[in-house]
Amino acid sequence: xxxxxxxxxxxxxxxxxxxxxxxxxxxxxxxxxxxxxxxxxxxxxxxxxxxxxxxxxxxxxxxxxxxxxxxxxxxxxxxxxxxxxxxxxxxxxxxxxxxxxxxxxxxxxxxxxxxxxxxxxxxxxxxxxxxxxxxxxxxxxxxxxxxxxxxxxxxxxxxxxxxxxxxxxxxxxxxxxxxxxxxxxxxxxxxxxxxxxxxxxxxxxxxxxxxxxxxxxxxxxxxxxxxxxxxxxxxxxxxxxxxxxxxxxxxxxxxxxxxxxxxxxxxxxxxxxxxxxxxxxxxxxxxxxxxxxxxxxxxxxxxxxxxxxxxxxxxxxxxxxxxxxxxxxxxxxxxxxxxxxxxxxxxxxxxxxx
Amino acid sequence: xxxxxxxxxxxxxxxxxxxxxxxxxxxxxxxxxxxxxxxxxxxxxxxxxxxxxxxxxxxxxxxxxxxxxxxxxxxxxxxxxxxxxxxxxxxxxxxxxxxxxxxxxxxxxxxxxxxxxxxxxxxxxxxxxxxxxxxxxxxxxxxxxxxxxxxxxxxxxxxxxxxxxxxxxxxxxxxxxxxxxxxxxxxxxxxxxxxxxxxxxxxxxxxxxxxxxxxxxxxxxxxxxxxxxxxxxxxxxxxxxxxxxxxxxxxxxxxxxxxxxxxxxxxxxxxxxxxxxxxxxxxxxxxxxxxxxxxxxxxxxxxxxxxxxxxxxxxxxxxxxxxxxxxxxxxxxxxxxxxxxxxxxxxxxxxxxx
DNA sequence: CTGTTAGCGCATTCAC
DNA sequence: GTGAATGCGCTAACAG
Numbered sequence: 099x100x101x102x103x104x105x106x107x108x109x110x111x112x113x114x115x116x117x118x119x120x121x122x123x124x125x126x127x128x129x130x131x132x133x134x135x136x137x138x139x140x141x142x143x144x145x146x147x148x149x150x151x152x153x154x155x156x157x158x159x160x161x162x163x164x165x166x167x168x169x170x171x172x173x174x175x176x177x178x179x180x181x182x183x184x185x186x187x188x189x190x191x192x193x194x195x196x197x198x199x200x201x202x203x204x205x206x207x208x209x210x211x212x213x214x215x216x217x218x219x220x221x222x223x224x225x226x227x228x229x230x231x232x233x234x235x236x237x238x239x240x241x242x243x244x245x246x247x248x249x250x251x252x253x254x255x256x257x258x259x260x261x262x263x264x265x266x267x268x269x270x271x272x273x274x275x276x277x278x279x280x281x282x283x284x285x286x287x288x289x290x291x292x293x294x295x296x297x298x299x300x301x302x303x304x305x306x307x308x309x310x311x312x313x314x315x316x317x318x319x320x321x322x323x324x325x326x327x328x329x330x331x332x333x334x335x336x337x338x339x340x341x342x343x344x345x346x347x348x349x350x351x352x353x354x355x356x357x358x359x360x361x362x363x364x365x366x367x368x369x370x371x372x373x374x375x376x377x378x379x380x381x382x383x384x385x386x387x388x389x390x391x392x393x394x395x396x397x398x399x400x401x402x403x404x405x406x407x408x409x410x411x412x413x414x415x416x417x418x419x420x421x422x423x424x425x426x427x428x429x430x431x432x433x434x435x436x437x438x439x440x441x442x443x444x445x446x447x448x449x450x451x452x
Numbered sequence: 453x454x455x456x457x458x459x460x461x462x463x464x465x466x467x468x469x470x471x472x473x474x475x476x477x478x479x480x481x482x483x484x485x486x487x488x489x490x491x492x493x494x495x496x497x498x499x500x501x502x503x504x505x506x507x508x509x510x511x512x513x514x515x516x517x518x519x520x521x522x523x524x525x526x527x528x529x530x531x532x533x534x535x536x537x538x539x540x541x542x543x544x545x546x547x548x549x550x551x552x553x554x555x556x557x558x559x560x561x562x563x564x565x566x567x568x569x570x571x572x573x574x575x576x577x578x579x580x581x582x583x584x585x586x587x588x589x590x591x592x593x594x595x596x597x598x599x600x601x602x603x604x605x606x607x608x609x610x611x612x613x614x615x616x617x618x619x620x621x622x623x624x625x626x627x628x629x630x631x632x633x634x635x636x637x638x639x640x641x642x643x644x645x646x647x648x649x650x651x652x653x654x655x656x657x658x659x660x661x662x663x664x665x666x667x668x669x670x671x672x673x674x675x676x677x678x679x680x681x682x683x684x685x686x687x688x689x690x691x692x693x694x695x696x697x698x699x700x701x702x703x704x705x706x707x708x709x710x711x712x713x714x715x716x717x718x719x720x721x722x723x724x725x726x727x728x729x730x731x732x733x734x735x736x737x738x739x740x741x742x743x744x745x746x747x748x749x750x751x752x753x754x755x756x757x758x759x760x761x762x763x764x765x766x767x768x769x770x771x772x773x774x775x776x777x778x779x780x781x782x783x784x785x786x787x788x789x790x791x792x793x794x795x796x797x798x799x800x801x802x803x804x805x806x
Numbered sequence: 807c808t809g810t811t812a813g814c815g816c817a818t819t820c821a822c
Numbered sequence: 823g824t825g826a827a828t829g830c831g832c833t834a835a836c837a838g
Contacts, residue, residue: 152831506815
């Protein structure tokens with residue numbers, strides 16, 4: 099039963115006017131110590147929370163949010179993040195939000211630099227960053243810090259930076275989970291493999307390392323006798339992919355379980371299917387359209403989903419809360435749930451409903 | 453870029469006043485056919501959506517929502533639903549919502565009748581129902597229909613009724629998923645078992661049947677050679693439970709995988725652990741505190757989670773939207789995702805974050 | 807430094 | 823059947 103008390107009430111109770119209370123609530127300065135103390139006391143006594151609706155009504159500014167993420171190709175990982183972002187902007191359509199995408203090519207550091215440069219030049223009200231290149235991101239963030247522009251990370255976090263908010267999964271735990279699933283999905287398997295992408299520049303390299311560490315940790319702890327092979331394959335050139343994968347399979351006929359520690363599991367699945375190799379189980383990351391197709395078909399056994407849509411959604415809503423209501427209170431680093439998708443629960447999987 | 457246009461704009465464009473537009477928007481009658489048509493045309497042309505904030509501000513009514521669910525014991529299934537409900541009410545604290553719980557004992561049909569009777573007598577603005585007893589629920593709903601009170605189902609749905617909203621999982625698919633997990637978790641297992649609760653009255657009986665059907669369907673389709681035993685055990689009297697479970701294990705030494713098609717998996721897990729029976733894997737439903745403990749410990753292999761908190765949350769928010777904004781548009785029946793929880797992804801599992 | 811005041815967009819009387 | 827007028831709680835500009 100909080101929320102009855104209004105700004106006028108606490109003004110009266112503190113013996114000041116509504117304007118003063120408002121100044122205090124928004125750290126807008128120009129308030130005497132005595133007033134501030136009186137008001138703050140009443141504030142905490144009453145547990146005042148202002149009405150988000152009336153607040154939004156009065157506060158009729160326009161906010162510009164720039165989103166700096168790798169190019170979002172329909173049905174792929176970054177597109178899910180984008181979907182969540184759009185969803186949030188739509189949900190908050192009562193507040194004027196202008197969003198601008200500053201896409202960059204995750205394999206091209208120059209495109210990243212160009213994109214990041216344009217951001218600080220346009221001085222937006224907030225930024226959402228899908229960090230790929232560490233040092234470029236660092237530079238961008240230190241500039242944003244200087245300009246006092248809030249920013250949120252999605253997908254992953256760069257060490258040593260201090261974003262307003264971040265949304266990502268614990269990648270070591272993802273690796274553990276993948277290992278567990280692969281182990282389960284490969285009854286009697288003795289040899290396992292990690293396939294990772296060759297030539298992906300810096301692509302989420304932190305993520306990949308942590309995933310691998312988790313994966314190895316699982317097998318080291320639970321079945322040190324298993325052999326874990328590792329090989330890189332091309333994810334850009336289909337012919338090369340096929341050659342890489344088939345060569346690996348030929349040379350390692352005892353491998354029965356393959357983990358692809360990125361979202362490109364479908365590439366491997368499609369190759370194996372095409373060649374009629376059906377006795378190998380496959381686990382990978384991210385519920386992209388292609389992976390979805392392979393799970394239904396059974397050529398991928400399981401996928402780890404990091405709730406990319408929700409990451410995007412929360413990044414926007416969190417930044418809006420920060421901009422509108424200075425809500426710094428909450429947690430800053432959010433570790434998302436790690437979802438497990440198999441053929442059975444795929445049909446009903448979605449990240450939000452209404 | 454919708455949402456620029458306001459009520460005054462469309463009033464002007466239709467050559468009427470704001471009041472008339474409002475009457476049309478809220479089906480409040482007293483409006484001429486010509487006006488209505490003019491306005492509706494402009495409305496659809498502009499894709500008008502009114503501002504949820506200003507709307508909420510003006511619309512300063514108090515709403516009473518009654519929640520009729522089985523008694524929520526801390527850390528158990530219905531308590532998660534309750535948590536989601538509370539969370540939503542808190543989130544909507546800007547709108548005056550009074551909630552009243554009409555708990556009933558899910559094993560006592562008389563308590564259910566009494567609880568349901570009190571509901572219609574108090575004529576609330578909306579009702580959330582966790583349906584257990586089918587015919588009692590039917591009666592309640594037909595009364596609510598008559599009184600034109602919107603109601604939402606959580607956890608499950610009763611056939612032939614027409615709730616404003618419903619949130620539940622597809623139980624057959626849950627059964628399939630449990631079967632798949634149990635199959636995976638029990639390498640080399642030949643005999644499997646379903647343990648279900650004895651003496652639970654009508655407890656979610658529809659759910660149980662559908663779950664079992666899904667479970668049997670999986671094994672029938674994928675490994676018809678496996679034997680599926682079935683036995684009931686007490687979930688109320690610990691001594692009796694123990695006797696039931698141990699007797700079953702003794703008589704069926706070849707069973708290596710047990711599915712408990714309700715949330716009481718921990719009871720079986722604890723008994724097995726106590727007796728040092730470690731070679732049996734166990735899969736059950738719902739991430740209760742007890743099940744959580746058993747998953748961490750490894751005495752339960754996997755759990756299916758039906759996002760009860762989100763069910764509660766969405767039931768409230770959906771009803772509020774219905775009450776405030778007559779938003780009948782959206783989908784009515786919502787089938788929740790089916791989450792798979794194992795030891796690895798348990799630590800980060802949560803239903804919402806910020 | 808402080809109090810007063812004019813809206814924000816919408817819902818709802820209340821005269822016409 | 824209709825339009826003008828009032829107020830919701832809060833913000834921000836302005837006058838002191």
